[in-house]
Amino acid sequence: MPAPSSRPAAWQPGDVRDAAGGLFALALATFVAVTTELVPVGLLPLISDDLAVSESVAGLLVTAYAFMVAALALPLTSATRRLPRKTVLLGTLAVYTASNVIVALAPTFAVVAGARALGGAAHAVFFSVSIGYASRLVRPHLAGRALALVTLGASAGFILGVPLSTSLGTAVGWRDAFLVLTGVCAVAGVLTALLLPSVPGGGAPPDDAARGARRTALAQVTTANALAYLGHFTVYTYVSVLLLAAGLATAALGPALLLIGALGLIGAAFAATRLDVRPRQTTVITLSVVACGVLALGIVFPATVGTLVAAAVWSIGFGAVAAVFQTAAIRTRGASPDVVGALVNATANIGIGGGAALGALVLDGAGVAAVPYTGAVLVVAALVVVLVARKAFPGGAAADAEDARHGSRGETKDE
Template sequence: MTDVAGWQPGSVRDAAGGLAALTLATFVALTTELVPVGLLPQISADLDVTESVTGLLVTVYAFMVAALAIPLTVGTRRLPRKGLLLVTLSAYTLSNALVAIAPSFTLVAAGRALGGIAHALFFSLSIGYGARLVLPQVTGRALALVTGGATAGMVLGVPLSTTLGAAVGWRNAFLVLAAVCAVSTVLVAVLLPAVSSDDAPPADQTRTVRRQRLGAVTATNALTYLAHYTVYTYVSVMLLATGLRESAVGPVLLSLGVLGLVGTAFAAASLDRQPRRGTLGVHAVMLLGMLALGAAFPSRLGVLVAAAAWCGAFGAMASIFQTAALRTRGASPDIIGALVNTTANIGIGGGAAVGAVVLVGPGLGALPYVGAALAAGSLATVLVARRSFPALTR
């Protein structure tokens, strides 16, 4: 079964309503995934587990996505896209509600696993959905707008839930997020047009080459996210170690998220014009920011300045990799979405796990240098894979 849809791809303006709905859905999805980052110290203390173990709530979620994104996308490829999106948003609502009322760490992890299952399908759908709403020549701008919802999850969702958690407790913060997810489900049902799921990559002699280019993009995506989340999963712990008050962590994360939106805006401006130059630039800034973070720690001012550069650059990454992957035309939009989703979450979950190992080994001060080493590998891959990250759109 496929969607019965009369929607025809057009300009970004033509698709504004649908893109706005996707942006909202992406906001609640990303906030659900990352909300433990800002609440990690509170969850750890309340459930009587270490911070490194609590960080694995991000890992559990992300690895569910990594394991299930492709099988679920393939298995549901003939089902209506819009209906599936609504199912995933409903599952986010239930996941956050379960976490809020769970009496033990085990049940909290189970609630997070449910969210991970929803996430496995959501981002695979949303990336392909965004591409189907517009013409190919404006894919970069359209996906940057949708990705703006993910960045807003960092800018508003995570910091506000952190601030709310400090004021009324982490469980109430999850309850509020469940309510926002429910509202988002209703708005998406009203605003998002249905689209067809009947599309496939070109069947010609270049298919193997296109798949190789797609492989390079998705592998680099995983490495970039691994670098970022090795450090970012524990950024609240690092900020507290500089002497920052717990009540100030939320506002600081909010400021870092605003800078991430600047990175997203840069991606929107460059992806349809000079994609390679922009990709190299933001990777270089991310690397230098992480190196500066390690050198400055535990100086509060130095950490804040370095984190601003690193997080600002990372704000462009989701748009960059989604657009680059779609432009390889190495698979259908949904499968490409699943691959981008899977590899990003391998990086997110792997980063949380790598960071946990570093915390119990070399210690907090080593985190930025480990992240920088991984970021250097990502930058090197972009430099070498010129056809996967071309200078001009194709």
């Protein structure tokens, strides 16, 4: 009789309740990742003053970070594909921690930029792996809800991470804000090690007659994803500049960003309840709200109250953006979950970095009032892609049928 194996049983996908601990761990890690990427947004005026660079140059801290992600997402995901997924995630959290402490202690802007590039390399792997990870924790027809719950961590990064770091940086200095974030990164790493179950990698789609159509659908989803993020971050990278130019007091900037960001939870909750039922309608509504909010921001600027209200509408819509595109991309099954995650990650960060750079050009050229109009055009372009690409963004019945077929097959060959 063979001796019993000491190897732990493989994780079996179940419902959302079964995966609650793992989903919480991923949401917490996502909060840390998003906060680390975007913390300079609210601190741009302080960083530029302390390091003697312009606000547009300081904005490149977001651009360089995002372009590192865009360039490295696919190659680093491929290079680490044979490593345990949990080990890779924990490694990225350790690098986030190191990056933030170097930024906090950096004597020059060049050192800050180098440390941010290090964080960008970690980010390239983190989101590529975490998107596929979340989809593996639950059965296929629950992927939308699982991804929406994990992206609540991203929403919390906007809602709590950026505004609180802005308030902290305003009160005690931007370097101390990065030191506090270093501690949060370390705590997130410990809790992720304790709560997140290990899952297998691989899971490439079958090589059949529909492979080309699936890849086309994936390309359409990632194109719309890039455009949506490009439009959003053309404006959001300079939201502190916009709010101050609209007459908001410096001391009120952090609380205002906190309140505006908190409204993103409405969009995130909307996505969590509807993505597994009406995915196409949810995506169209989400992008429509974002576009209307950003356009309204341009129309009412520089009226203080109007600017705040428009930013609130914009935030509500954007709270659902990550979940709708991650879910749509996973459901195309145009590649393995990790490669899908890498493509979503890369195109989002092309949008983030490109938006920061484009916003800087508009800010230095046409002026701050033109920034929202530029962003609105790009979000509308993303919406047009969604409306045209019906197979990439199917309605509920089509998505359910594909999930059922996939669930009956189970996972296929590894990468």
